[in-house]
Every structure is written in C-alpha cells, then in structure tokens.
Amino acid sequence: MKPARRLLQLVALWAGLAIPLIWLDSTGLVALWWALGGLITVIALLDGWQLTRQPAPQAQRILPSALSVQQPHPVRIRVRSNSLPAGTLLADRHPGDDPDTGLPCLLNPAEDELTELTYPYRPSRRGPTEFGDLEFWLPSRLSLWSARKSVAAACSVPVYPDFSRLHATSLDASHTYLFSGTRLQPRRGEGMEFHQLREYHAGDSLRQIDWKATARRRTLISREYQDEQNQQILLMLDGGRRLAMPVGELTGFDHALNAALLLAWSALKQKDKAGAMLFSGDQPRWLPPVQGQHGINHLLNGLYDLHPSEHASDFNLAARQLLKQSRRRALVVLITRLQQEDRDDLMSAVTLLRKHHLVLVADMLLPEQENLARADVHDFDGALQVCAAAQEQQERQQLHTRLRHAGALVTATTPQNMPAQLNHLYLMLKRSGRL
Template sequence: MKNFFNLFYKNLFLTNRLFTGLGSCAALFVLAFFFPWLGVIPQLFFYTLVILVIVDGTMLYRTKKGVFAKRHAPERLSNSDDNELGIYIENWYPFNISIGIIDEIPVQFQKRDIWFKTDLTPRQRKLINYVLRPTKRGEYEFGLIRVYVQTSLGLLRRRYNFSQAETLPVYPSFLQMRKYELMAISNNLTEIGVKKIRRLGHSLEFEQVKNYVQGDDYRTINWKATARQGNLMVNNYTDEKSQHIYCIIEKSRAMKMPFEGLSLLDYAINASLVLSNVALLKEDKAGLITIGEKIGAVVPADRRPTQINKILEVLYKEKTRYLETNMELLYSTVRSVIKQRSLVVFFTNYESMSALQRQLPFLKRIAKFHLLLVVFFENTELKKVSEQPAADVEGIYIKTIAEKFAYDKKLIVKELAKHNIQSILSTPQNLTINTINRYLELKARQKI
C-alpha cells in the first residue's frame, strides 16, 4: 500500500485546467460575499469539480499499464549529420488520451525542448520521429522516456517512466560516406558538385577493344582490329588501379578551431573517411596516419573489404592535442611506412606564413618522394569581417587585419606551388567535395 501511494504521488501531476477551475471556484466564493443571490452556486461548482477530479483520477489509474513506449535508435550515430530517431507509443486505455513525451537525450546536445504531443485512440500505435545532429565524436548516453497521459477531462496527468538507458557511439560521418559511395558506384559524382575532369592522356592499363562511337578519340583506333572486323574499333583504357592513397591528419591545437559546432579536426576526419572510401571503390589502396607531438595511429594502405571499417574505428578515437606537430617525426614515419610513390593528402591548418615556414622544409622532403597535397582551411569568419564596410576608425583597423590574414592564405598557396606541392584552400563545409575533386583530377591526369 505504501509503495502504491508513493508511486501515485510521484507520478501524479495537476494540469492548468484544474488550476483554472480552482481559481474560478475561489472567485465565485469571493463574489458570493457581495452578491448573496449566488446562493449555493459556488458550493455546487466546487463539489462538481471534486467529483470530476475523482473520475479523472480513476480513469487514469484503474489500468496498471495504460501506455507503452520504446525508443527506436540506430546502433551508432553519424557525426555532423541529421540522425533520425523515433519513439514508438501504444495506447492500452479503452478511451482516447492525449499524451506528452519527454525523451531524455544526451547532455551533449544541451536541449531541453524535446517534448512531443499527440492524441491516441484506444489500441492505436504511433511512431514519432525526430532528428538529432551531434557535433562531437564519443559516447552519448540516453536516459528515460517519460510519458504524460491525460484524459479528455484534462484535470490530472499521469506519468509513466520507461527505463531505456542506452549508450550510443558517435562515429565520423558514415552517412556522408555512404552518400558519396552510392554516387561513386553509379559514376554520378558530378551530381553533387564533384567536377568531371577531361582526360589528357591514357593510362597504361588496357581494358578492351570496342566499337567506335561518336566522341571517341581518333588516336585510340586499333587499325588491326578495324581491318579484321570491317568497322572502326578503338582501344579502351581504364584508370590505373592499386595506387596508394594516404590521408595524414594533423591533431595539433591549430585543428581545434570550431566552425558551426564542429572542430576543424572533425571536418578533416569526415573528409578523409569519404576520400578513403572513394579511393577503395576506385580500386586504389587507402591508408591513414594521424600526427600530433607524437605519432597517433598508422593504418597501412590496403584495399581489403575490411579496410574502411578499420579506418573508421581509428578515426572514432582521435582527439586534438595542444602541442605543436612534430614534423620531423612525421617525415621519418612517412619514409618508413610508405614504401612506394603515393598520393599523400595532409590535412592541416595555417593561419600565417610563419606557420608554414616552420613546416615547409619537411613538406619539401616528403614531396620529393610522393605526390603531396596539402589541405588547409579558409577562415570564413575573417572573410566576412573583411567584406563588411567599416563604420569607424576601429572598424578600419579590424578590416585591414582581416584582409591581411586572408591575403596570407593566398600567399601560402603560392608558396606551396613554388615548391611543386599541390594544395587546397577550402571552406570547412566544402572540404569533402574539394578533396574528392582534386583526387579525381590528379588520377585523371595521371599525376600519381
């Protein structure tokens, strides 16, 4: 009995409709002092309200389990993407109810407005979908599902607590990876902004002899096959395969800068994951190296079916460091791990020429043995400041400094090109597309 009353009081809530009724009742009693003709109307109103409250409570509590709720969530969440979750709700009451649902989502989202309202008829089932967008990798803990039920009277509300505590890992953007994967399989990468590169020559990998169609290169005509068949026949070539593609991700404090909730490291991780997957679909070998003041993870290049999962698991655990990157250690690691000429994509960030000059000697050494592509970020906030008109003297100073930093970024691109080092200066949101663009371009131009 004691447990019943504790459960009753803990899960019973009074609604605004009941407080409105009590307020109206109090107002009638006050008015009865000044207007005696009201007579017993206040008492009748009060007793009617009491009876309705008893009826409402009886309807809510006469069934031990009136509703059922369960959270539908994926096994893991994708960082920086909209992840769809759902709450399954079922009405076991023999009458219509109105419900409110609170899902205790992880504290990382800092949201207190996950409140859903809906109406259910007897035995009706419903799935309520909602979207969460995580901006940090790691483990996210979900709590209880709390369901508040009220009848058509709406004077009381009963709460049901469904214990569904679970921990979901947030991985690098595998949803984005799958989107590009489908595009790469169907050769439709141009539909999402990836450029189609004109082929300037032919790779050495012969594929087949086929009939000539309008638009084929005349230089590929196979005259012997043409003589035998009596129709124009051309040689068909395919991109070279099994080329090594390595993504090197810097984890120093320069990559901790945030943009739209994500750090630059997370943008680099998402882009490297997609690039590795596209490279594997193109039958190249993908590898990974992470570097801070010491070497983080090293995944040798391979094209086995399990390679992308291995890279995904490694990237899931990576975090930014606060010390300067050890470029000498990176160079020695590249020389010892990467045994043949490869495309090395180095994700980093430079805010000034002096930052580049500290690393340039080691970049030049790596570029002697491999095709080096340095990827760094455009500071979009500084760009906005430089494009806004100055309102006063202080604004002129701020705008001048912002323009100076933006100009330094362009000088960095020229300085790298002077030493035969490829580079990409990209905004964070366009990093993935720009990186895949350059990979496909270098592959089509047979630079690797």
C-alpha cells in the first residue's frame, strides 16, 4: 500500500499552514493546527484500514492456446464490474519482450456485468513464454491510498514459429507449380501409382489404355495414375552458431525453421511423410516421419522451442546420426549457411547420405551480400567490400559445383525466398519421379 496523490497534497497543505503560525505565535492556532493534523491522520488511517480489508477484483486473463513469434495476439482481461472500484490501475505481468502493450492503464467499471480490456502482445522469441499474476492498484474510498492486489493467473503459453503462412495460396502444394514458370516433365510410367479406371479422353496415350477393360465394356477405357504417396521428406536443421545471425526481425535459424515447416506442410498435403532432425544444437532432436495433415502439429510441438547454439556445425556427425535413424530412401533437405571451410566435412556427409537418400542442400544467402553484388561503388572502402563479397560468392559457387558433382542437389536463396524455393523443388522432384 502506498499514499495517493491526494493524501500527499493534504499533508503538504497541513505542513504549509505551519509557516504563518511561526509569525503569529498564537497558542490557540498552534493547538488548532495540531488538531487538524490529528484529524487528517485518523481519517487517513481509517481510509487505509478499509482498503486493506477490500478483496481483490474477480478477474481472469484469456489467452490464445498458442502464439506465433513476431505476430500480435489479443490478450483479454475480464473483471466483474461490481468488484472493480473506479480508477483502478491494471498492470498485467506479461513477458517483458513487448514494450508496446499499452499497460499499465486505468480501468473503470462498465455498466455490464463484466468489464473487459483487450491489449496486443507480440512475442519476439519462440519457446515457452510465461505470464504472471494480474496486478491491480485499487484506490481507497477517499482516494488517499492505493493498494496492490494480485489475482492468481500465472500460466505458460507456447510461442510457435510464424505458421500464418501455412495456408497461403502462394505456397499451396497443389498450385505452386502452375505459376512457377517451369514446365514439369511427365513421368515415364515407372513409379506411378494406379488410381482408377475411366473413360478414354482425347490425348490419352496408347499405353494408358486398359485393353481387358476395353474388351469387357466395348468402349475405350484408360488407366488414371497419381503421384506416388507415402514417400519421405527428412529435414536436417543446422542448429550451430552460423544461423544465429539476425536477418531482419528474426534470426537465420528462425527463417530456416519456417522454411522447413512450410516444406513439411506441403509434403503432408501430398500424403507424404515428413520428419526432422536438429544437429549441432544444445539439444539434438530427432522427430520420426509422420503422415497426415495433423502431423504438422507434431512437428510444431517438437521444434517450436529450438534455438541455435554456440557449437560449430558438424555435418559428418549429423549424417551418421541420420543414417542410424532412417535408411529408407527419402529426400533429405539440409538447411544451413555454407562456408568455405565446410568443404571436406560437407563432402563426406553428402557421400554418406547419397548411398541411401536423395540429398538437397539449401544454402541460405544473406540479403546484405546479395545487395552488395548490385551496389554502386563510390569510394575505396566500398570497392573493397564489393570485391570481398565477389570473392566469397565465387568460393561459394565452387563449393556448390563440387556438391553437385558429388550427387547432391543445391539451391541458394535468401531467407525470404527459401520457403517457396524449397517447396517448388520438392514438387518438381516428386512429379519428375526422382523421389
């Protein structure tokens, strides 16, 4: 409990009255001054005692069951109006990573049964986030004191990667290839799954005609095929320090994780299986492949709390660990940021994985380096930066070439473009029959 502004003003006024009493030197006025001080003290004590007996408001906090990083979410606080004094100050103990919630704020009871306040909360980091109790500063009846009353509301809420793009049409697994500008090559017939028989359509090849069904029905019947299902996509996430660098409002690891989850979502919609592995992190993690569109919840729950470590990336060890977990043929997507010193370690890892899997290496390019390639040179320092970026890019291209010669597929793109790029390549590989 602390004194309110009104009480401090009364005390200051009472103390100020003592100044003229010094000059008047009147015993009666001094006694009256002391009596006034005693009256203020008694009234203040009674007002404070009444406040201490006042219960905390009946309130609750309503949160979403899960939050997305860097996305604003509404947090609602409901208070019973008959338990809320006018001029109450609310200070919710929310996580301190968002300074723009607008709290603390004053609450006045509404005419309805419930008084409701909604404020936005925008988490800045994935993983479990903790909300504390609700904190109210209640004014006394005469507004001489304010007392802090807490309402138990502590809880933990998971903060997932930004999965709002999971339903974006630009990444829809069934439509992306139509707008990619690339012509998909049809399968040769091997590796295609039979779907159903149907009437012959103009343009069907002779190999599609089912002659036995045609003879029975005395009309041309064609076989209809569909893409193979139940294939595996294994996502290898680099949890080392190289992806800890900030890229915009997120880290490189956050961008890599978003790309991995969007690719997994695309694979699950295609009725394939998707699994994930984190390597070189503080807590290496293996999530076995799952199937069905509900499998994305399994992957989200298994990956949302991961963060990059301070360890160096060990690709060879990661490849051996993956082969212990799964030897069934799969598309292994390694998401990292390549460096020249990775050459020998990465080549060894690709050689191991290629014995059982199709390997796709996704190299994350920093937007700043991409901008340097198109930057105008105005001074000597700028020229040095452009030359250094060009040399680094040349070494990166040489490493990409060696990886392709070793049998790996390689793609290099910026973090913002990586989700769409990986999804496009996955669909191309699936429809070309290489999986």
